[in-house]
Amino acid sequence: MTTHPDLAPAPVLATADRLDQATRAAGAFLAALGVDCDNESMARSPRRMAQAYAAMLTSRPFEMTTFDNDEGYDELVLVRSIPVQSVCEHHLLPFTGQAHVGYLPGQRILGLSKFARVVEMFARRPQVQERLTQQIAEWIDHELAPRGVGVVIEAEHTCMTLRGVRAVGATTRTSALRGALRDGATRAEFLSLIH
Numbered sequence: 146m147t148t149h150p151d152l153a154p155a156p157v158l159a160t161a162d163r164l165d166q167a168t169r170a171a172g173a174f175l176a177a178l179g180v181d182c183d184n185e186s187m188a189r190s191p192r193r194m195a196q197a198y199a200a201m202l203t204s205r206p207f208e209m210t211t212f213d214n215d216e217g218y219d220e221l222v223l224v225r226s227i228p229v230q231s232v233c234e235h236h237l238l239p240f241t242g243q244a245h246v247g248y249l250p251g252q253r254i255l256g257l258s259k260f261a262r263v264v265e266m267f268a269r270r271p272q273v274q275e276r277l278t279q280q281i282a283e284w285i286d287h288e289l290a291p292r293g294v295g296v297v298i299e300a301e302h303t304c305m306t307l308r309g310v311r312a313v314g315a316t317t318r319t320s321a322l323r324g325a326l327r328d329g330a331t332r333a334e335f336l337s338l339i340h
C-alpha cells in the first residue's frame with residue numbers, strides 16, 4: 146500500500162549542512178533581537194537553538210508492522226496517554242499533551258508501539274492540533290483499513306500560556322472519529338474509556 150501524499154513523513158532536517166545554516170540563522174535572529182551571544186556562556190547557544198528546533202521538527206522513521214487478525218479480535222483496542230510533543234505552526238512554540246488512539250480491528254491488527262510512532266511522526270513538524278488529530282486518524286484508516294478509528298488529543302499550547310493571552314493552564318481537546326467509531330454506543334464507549 147502506498148502512503149497518502151498528505152501523510153508522508155516530515156523531511157529530516159538535521160543534516161550537518163542544514164544545522165550549520167540554522168546555527169548561523171539563529172545567531173543572526175538573536176542578534177537582531179539584541180541578544181548578545183558574544184560571550185563565553187552563550188557562544189554555543191545559536192548551535193543549541195538550531196539543534197533543539199531540529200529535534201522538535203524531526204521524527205524518527207519506523208517500520209509499519211501489522212499482523213493478521215487470526216483470533217478475529219473485534220472489540221476496541223485503545224492506547225491511552227501517548228505523549229504529544231509538537232510545535233505550533235504560527236509561533237513555532239511547543240505544544241505538549243497526550244493522545245488517546247483507539248480502533249476497531251478489521252482483518253489486520255497494528256503493533257501497539259506504532260500508535261506512539263505515528264503520533265510522533267505527525268507531531269514533529271509545524272502543526273495545528275486539529276490537523277495533527279486528523280492526520281493520525283487518516284493514516285491509521287489508510288494503512289490498516291480498520292472498522293473504525295478514533296483519536297483524541299488534549300494539549301497545552303505554550304503560545305497561549307507563556308506569551309500572548311497568557312492563559313496558564315488552558316488546555317485544548319480535539320478529536321477525529323472515523324467509521325464505526327463515529328456512531329452511537331461505540332463512540333460513547335471510546336470516549337468514556339479515555340477518562
Ligand SMILES: Nc1nc2c(ncn2[C@@H]2O[C@H](COP(=O)(O)OP(=O)(O)OP(=O)(O)O)[C@@H](O)[C@H]2O)c(=O)[nH]1
Binds near residue numbers: 234275
Ligand atoms: N486552531 C488552532 N489555533 C492555534 C493552534 N496553535 C496556535 N493557534 C492559534 O493561532 C492563532 C494565531 O493568531 P494571530 O492573531 O495571527 O497571532 P497572535 O497575534 O500572536 O495571537 P495571540 O496568540 O492571540 O496573541 C492564535 O489564536 C493561536 O492561539 C492550533 O493548534 N489550532
Ligand SMILES: [Zn+2]
Binds near residue numbers: 234235237302304305
Ligand atoms: Zn502558536
